[in-house]
Amino acid sequence: MQNQWLVAYTSPKTEKKIYGRLLELDIDAFLPLQKVTRQWSDRKKVVEVPLFPNYLFVKITQQERWKVLSQRGVIKFLSHGGVPCSVPENQVRAIKDLICEQEVEIYGSSSLCKGERVVIVKGPLMGFEGFLTEKKGKMRLVVRLSSISQSISIEICESHVEKIYG
Template identity: 25%
Template sequence: MAMEPGSRWYVVQTQVNAEVKAAAGLVRQGFGTYLPRYQKRRSHARKVELVPRPLFPRYLFVAIDVAAQRWRAIQSTLGVSHLVCVGDRPAAVEHGVIDALKSREDEAGFVALARRPAFSPGDKVRIVEGAFVDSLALVEDVSDQHRVAVLLNLLGRQVRVFVGTGLITAA
């Protein structure tokens, strides 16, 4: 929904996994909303798929004309936890933030995220998810843009493990 003249963007915190439900309830009440989403790569049972996920889990933006709209109704909207406020007034988002997010959207409306830095053999990395979480490793080989062979020190010897690039970060 387009933003009305006199409106500004504000932040709404939603209940867990209720961003879409909260946005729909706010639109029904006549508020403009913006829920930036991105495509997350998910691997499950040897199948890789892209699934839409909120860019800011549990948050969405709502356009409000504070002088003309009954913004307190937002607090009781289904899926909404609360409107982010400073004192007793809603906290406005700085000008340009929403436009900057929208400018990064692709043709399908998803925010394009920056590619992860490429890893090279010899780089020290930390595993951030999975069975070896918080383990330090050394990059041995980069098989493609999604998988990396790393060497882990396990029981006094180096063991080669293949991990997704999304599961490691520079150490």
């Protein structure tokens, strides 16, 4: 049977430990991380946290599912109607590329406005559609990944998107 990307749902704050154990078992796993600045009472620190909390991507066959489910902290696979939902390879690749690529923010533009629907025409998420939003005065693009019912918000160069009309 062919390997497919599934999403394991984990206990809170266990994604990194489970990811490490799966790699030790030679299971193809992917944990998208993002860098965020955390403020403590005495200092600020940049830490890596999961892009999708409680979610861990695994590329496995049907026979290998038990190896993942038997790991402490793995609760279940995301499923629809009792059937695990697979994530297309191109979406996983796009997430990997997105994490590696540092896009710049959308600069002031008279042609694009908050709330408009756009399509990405360049870069790792080419072909994905989303909506422009604003966060701390900066324009961002929210892209919905329907296969895992999650959204990501990214800063993106204006030249990488086009408005969708109609």
